[in-house]
Amino acid sequence: MNLLYNSTRNAEKKVTASEAILKGLADDGGLFVPEYIPKLDVTMEELKSMSYQETAYEVMKQFLTDFTEEELKHCINSAYDSKFDTEVIAPLVKVGDTYHLELFHGATIAFKDMALSILPHLLTTAAKKNHVTKEIVILTATSGDTGKAALAGFADVPGTKIIVFYPKGGVSRIQELQMVTQKGDNTSVVAIHGNFDNAQSGVKEIFEDRDLEKELAEAGYQFSSANSINIGRLVPQIVYYVYAYAKLLENEEITSGEEINVTVPTGNFGNILAAYYAKQMGVPIGKLICASNENKVLFDFFRTGVYDRNREFILTSSPSMDILISSNLERLIYTIAGQDAEKNAELMAQLREKGAYEITTEMREKLEDFAGGFATETECKETICRTYEHTGYVMDTHTAVAASVCAKYRKDSGDGRKCLVASTASPYKFIHSVMTAIDEKYASADEFDLIDELSRISGTEIPKAIEEIRSSEIRHSRECEAGAMKDTVKEILGV
Numbered sequence: 461m462n463l464l465y466n467s468t469r470n471a472e473k474k475v476t477a478s479e480a481i482l483k484g485l486a487d488d489g490g491l492f493v494p495e496y497i498p499k500l501d502v503t504m505e506e507l508k509s510m511s512y513q514e515t516a517y518e519v520m521k522q523f524l525t526d527f528t529e530e531e532l533k534h535c536i537n538s539a540y541d542s543k544f545d546t547e548v549i550a551p552l553v554k555v556g557d558t559y560h561l562e563l564f565h566g567a568t569i570a571f572k573d574m575a576l577s578i579l580p581h582l583l584t585t586a587a588k589k590n591h592v593t594k595e596i597v598i599l600t601a602t603s604g605d606t607g608k609a610a611l612a613g614f615a616d617v618p619g620t621k622i623i624v625f626y627p628k629g630g631v632s633r634i635q636e637l638q639m640v641t642q643k644g645d646n647t648s649v650v651a652i653h654g655n656f657d658n659a660q661s662g663v664k665e666i667f668e669d670r671d672l673e674k675e676l677a678e679a680g681y682q683f684s685s686a687n688s689i690n691i692g693r694l695v696p697q698i699v700y701y702v703y704a705y706a707k708l709l710e711n712e713e714i715t716s717g718e719e720i721n722v723t724v725p726t727g728n729f730g731n732i733l734a735a736y737y738a739k740q741m742g743v744p745i746g747k748l749i750c751a752s753n754e755n756k757v758l759f760d761f762f763r764t765g766v767y768d769r770n771r772e773f774i775l776t777s778s779p780s781m782d783i784l785i786s787s788n789l790e791r792l793i794y795t796i797a798g799q800d801a802e803k804n805a806e807l808m809a810q811l812r813e814k815g816a817y818e819i820t821t822e823m824r825e826k827l828e829d830f831a832g833g834f835a836t837e838t839e840c841k842e843t844i845c846r847t848y849e850h851t852g853y854v855m856d857t858h859t860a861v862a863a864s865v866c867a868k869y870r871k872d873s874g875d876g877r878k879c880l881v882a883s884t885a886s887p888y889k890f891i892h893s894v895m896t897a898i899d900e901k902y903a904s905a906d907e908f909d910l911i912d913e914l915s916r917i918s919g920t921e922i923p924k925a926i927e928e929i930r931s932s933e934i935r936h937s938r939e940c941e942a943g944a945m946k947d948t949v950k951e952i953l954g955v
């Protein structure tokens with residue numbers, strides 16, 4: 461059976477999976493969603509013994525039904541290879557009483573690699589299937605991690621160009637260095653004078669600009685997105701929740717059918733939405749715990765049913781979660797509105813015009829799979845420090861937000877189910893915040909000295925991604941105002 465996709469703002473028009481991946485965003489500004497969430501057609505018993513790649517095939521074949529087995533397996537095997545520093549791709553580590561699913565073993569040491577290492581392959585395969593002859597221009601706004609992961613994924617991929625916008629001053633020094641040293645003739649990196657939401661809105665506006673689309677088409681270009689709104693990012697993220705459950709079962713940490721909770725450090729709501737889809741595919745997941753930092757729009761939303769972005773934007777030590785508009789939430793809103801595209805479009809219009817919307821009581825009742833929590837900067841630091849002192853394990857700031865929320869949830873709710881924490885970045889990536897959380901004496905130290913120190917105190921090897929930026933030259937220094945992103949794109953493409 462062929463699974464089709466429609467926009468969250470118009471349920472009438474259907475497209476195939478490969479068309480949805482190519483377009484990224486629907487013409488009406490909505491996000492592509494599958495008509496229904498397919499069920500796994502293999503048992504957990506069977507999944508238990510499967511490799512990451514085999515699991516990926518079992519999950520992705522259900523969603524990307526217009527890809528052949530050969531195409532899909534080729535994409536999977538090209539993505540999940542020696543770019544990852546471990547054969548298991550996403551290791552599970554028991555830390556105290558929780559299980560950390562480490563999603564940071566790819567090329568850029570953050571969880572974005574899990575999807576962005578495969579997206580270029582899905583996209584170029586989709587282009588071939590749909591007889592696209594234009595050059596594909598990937599436009600991406602990043603709060604730090606997506607940008608580098610997308611650059612690494614698309615660098616020198618024939619038939620593509622990639623332009624990444626990041627907020628100047630809104631990413632860590634390591635993140636910035638990772639991006640501005642990116643190699644590849646088809647890569648461009650631009651620092652905007654504004655925050656992540658400005659960057660994201662700018663990119664969305666460019667996508668929705670029909671005149672620009674025409675102009676570019678004449679010049680032989682077509683846009684696509686590597687942001688987590690692309691269904692080609694979301695689907696590969698479902699895989700690791702299925703895989704993690706199967707491995708917990710294989711390691712006899714849980715019994716067959718036992719429900720586990722999952723805590724996800726959340727920004728754009730892509731990662732946790734993937735966990736929600738995994739649950740709907742049949743993985744025994746209890747609560748999906750959405751962990752926010754001090755930018756706690758989502759926490760307030762789950763508590764009150766009101767999504768309100770009208771508030772101060774706070775720069776925290778978990779910058780990849782410093783987000784006030786969580787794009788992927790639109791897919792959940794559409795679902796809890798009973799797949800009512802009109803209703804969803806209305807709410808999204810309110811978000812655009814007033815910066816806020818309120819869902820109905822009926823919709824709120826459908827949110828019972830979720831629990832919201834947030835961690836302050838102090839709580840995040842304490843979690844890193846305490847965990848290190850008790851177990852020797854060092855986690856990054858984003859993961860610490862989740863670990864802190866997970867512990868608070870367990871205590872406050874009395875819910876004793878075992879908990880999986882999505883560990884989204886290597887501590888090496890946010891070295892300064894991580895090391896000062898462990899000991900204030902590191903506050904004035906140089907980031908690169910701290911890297912050696914972290915290796916020493918944690919007994920872990922320095923990741924290749926970090927070694928690389930120590931010696932690479934800076935190749936990108938372009939900056940622009942938040943309002944000038946469209947002109948910058950035209951300039952880069954020479955149109």
Ligand SMILES: *Cc1c(COP(=O)(O)O)cnc(C)c1O
Nearest residue numbers: 605727728729730731780884885
């Ligand atoms: C992107 C990112 C997040 C947030 O994930 P979403 O899918 O946007 O909710 C959390 N942690 C890290 C390290 C990230 O890079």
